[in-house]
Amino acid sequence: MLSTMQDVPLTVTRILHHGMTIHGKSQVTTWTGEPEPHRRTFAEIGTRATQLANALRDELGVDGDQRVATLMWNNAEHVEAYLAIPSMGAVLHTLNLRLPPEQLAWIVNHADDKAVIVNGSLLPLLVPLLPHLPSIEHVVVAGPGDRSALAGITPRVLEYEELIAGRPTTFDWPELDERQAAAMCYTSGTTGDPKGVVYSHRSIYLHSMQVNMTESMGLTDKDTTLVVVPQFHVNAWGLPHATFMSGVNMLMPDRFLQPAPLADMIERERPTHAAAVPTIWQGLLAEVTANPRDLTSMANVTIGGAACPPSLMEAYDKLGVRLCHAWGMTETSPLGTMAHPPAGLSDEEQWPYRVTQGRFPAGVEARLVGPGGEHLPWDGESAGELEVRGPWIAAAYYGGSDGEHLRPEDKFSEDGWLKTGDVGVISTDGFLTLTDRAKDVIKSGGEWISSVELENALMAHPDVAEAAVVAVPDEKWGERPLATVVLKEGVTGTDYEALKAFLAESGIAKWQLPERWSVIPAVPKTSVGKFDKKVIRKQYAEGELDVTQL
Ligand code: AMP
Numbered sequence: 001m002l003s004t005m006q007d008v009p010l011t012v013t014r015i016l017h018h019g020m021t022i023h024g025k026s027q028v029t030t031w032t033g034e035p036e037p038h039r040r041t042f043a044e045i046g047t048r049a050t051q052l053a054n055a056l057r058d059e060l061g062v063d064g065d066q067r068v069a070t071l072m073w074n075n076a077e078h079v080e081a082y083l084a085i086p087s088m089g090a091v092l093h094t095l096n097l098r099l100p101p102e103q104l105a106w107i108v109n110h111a112d113d114k115a116v117i118v119n120g121s122l123l124p125l126l127v128p129l130l131p132h133l134p135s136i137e138h139v140v141v142a143g144p145g146d147r148s149a150l151a152g153i154t155p156r157v158l159e160y161e162e163l164i165a166g167r168p169t170t171f172d173w174p175e176l177d178e179r180q181a182a183a184m185c186y187t188s189g190t191t192g193d194p195k196g197v198v199y200s201h202r203s204i205y206l207h208s209m210q211v212n213m214t215e216s217m218g219l220t221d222k223d224t225t226l227v228v229v230p231q232f233h234v235n236a237w238g239l240p241h242a243t244f245m246s247g248v249n250m251l252m253p254d255r256f257l258q259p260a261p262l263a264d265m266i267e268r269e270r271p272t273h274a275a276a277v278p279t280i281w282q283g284l285l286a287e288v289t290a291n292p293r294d295l296t297s298m299a300n301v302t303i304g305g306a307a308c309p310p311s312l313m314e315a316y317d318k319l320g321v322r323l324c325h326a327w328g329m330t331e332t333s334p335l336g337t338m339a340h341p342p343a344g345l346s347d348e349e350q351w352p353y354r355v356t357q358g359r360f361p362a363g364v365e366a367r368l369v370g371p372g373g374e375h376l377p378w379d380g381e382s383a384g385e386l387e388v389r390g391p392w393i394a395a396a397y398y399g400g401s402d403g404e405h406l407r408p409e410d411k412f413s414e415d416g417w418l419k420t421g422d423v424g425v426i427s428t429d430g431f432l433t434l435t436d437r438a439k440d441v442i443k444s445g446g447e448w449i450s451s452v453e454l455e456n457a458l459m460a461h462p463d464v465a466e467a468a469v470v471a472v473p474d475e476k477w478g479e480r481p482l483a484t485v486v487l488k489e490g491v492t493g494t495d496y497e498a499l500k501a502f503l504a505e506s507g508i509a510k511w512q513l514p515e516r517w518s519v520i521p522a523v524p525k526t527s528v529g530k531f532d533k534k535v536i537r538k539q540y541a542e543g544e545l546d547v548t549q550l
Contacts, residue, residue, distance in 0.1 A: 020046020120145020196398030221247030284483025
């Protein structure tokens, strides 16, 4: 028997309408570096998004599922693009402005982007690429920045504000199938070509609802979220759509992502929530340690994208800021888990839960798979590769405009689950603890050593600012850990024996203790601010590191 319920498509268009009417007074505040930030209400954002849709259709000829790219910081105009482009049936393609130019060009060409909306301050990145981007017919420039580089370029150039000014404030929004493409995002791609994940209207709608649930970020119109995670990094973890759905105010840092302006904006605007990768929180901690600011408005902060060292969580606890650990991927929209401890526990009892990656919501099914393909129990001990499935999890990668979507065997199981490439354990009560990326695990004499466990233990040492541990070849054991450490400012001289003893004291088994050590000036980072261990492995292989062997 079929149900008797209405079959109403779950679309971004619905989120746009709901946010601009029911939550019309909520605001997007964009940092400008001027004495006053820029403020725009959801009602204004919605109206301008409608005008943008009219402009894209009438001026740029976007009338179907063409890809419209954005090369932008987090700001109000970028939110307008987030709402307008999918709602009109086109596909929003956010470009990662920190990628090497060749990779950026590859991605634009693969997605066959028709137009790009670019922030003026990013023109020096875009303009030299344009001769290699034949599909781009229009460049729409928004916000401050020198325009002189645009003289004589081939695509047509339009100013964002002029383009939308005076356009109709209504639009004949198409009836969309909820399974249609709404947005796309390429993985940061540590190996091989980047892979395009294409989100549907339905996946974005359901993911937005999950983000807003209390068991996830739990945001309402009483909140202001500081969206540090870039809008090109998995749709800013879904926040712009989720917040528009629930009327949550957004504080957007634009290009002011350095620790000092971030601390200033938190003190002044008093956001109640924020979302960013651990590197950002490390930088902010160093800043407020040197120049104290009041961060206490942030009762609830989401930290993810890479493992959060427990020492970082402890340091923020002392500042009155509670970090909540989350795990996800570009392929999972990204919300996979969040580490809210179960009810009824004391602070001390909560701690072992807070340092895990967290619990799965109902929309994310999980299983652990052992090396022989066997499914492992959730006993907190059996370690295997995490596989997931659910309505906001990718089933394939974009195959290009002429091709079929791709389902590589190493990324998708035969029965359609996503192979995450993350290795970990799940407790009997469903909390995930990741021990490593499959490719970062150190395989020493047939046993596995978790690089993340070593890093977390090292980063708890008072002299250590950051630590990255990688596998290096070893004649006797196959692989052994190499510990690279960044010392805190003002610390001179390193006693590796003392660091090793510190690891042993913190509970690391003797056979797992690294014998190779190196002090490095900074841990190399990927385009989204994660430790880039392949660079360290390469530096080691090419003899570029000054390594001490104990
Ligand atoms: P990306 O698609 O670039 O966001 O990268 C996703 C990957 O980041 C995951 O597969 C994990 O390896 C890693 N990651 C994300 N969140 C966490 C976390 N909380 N702890 C450890 N690794 C994480």
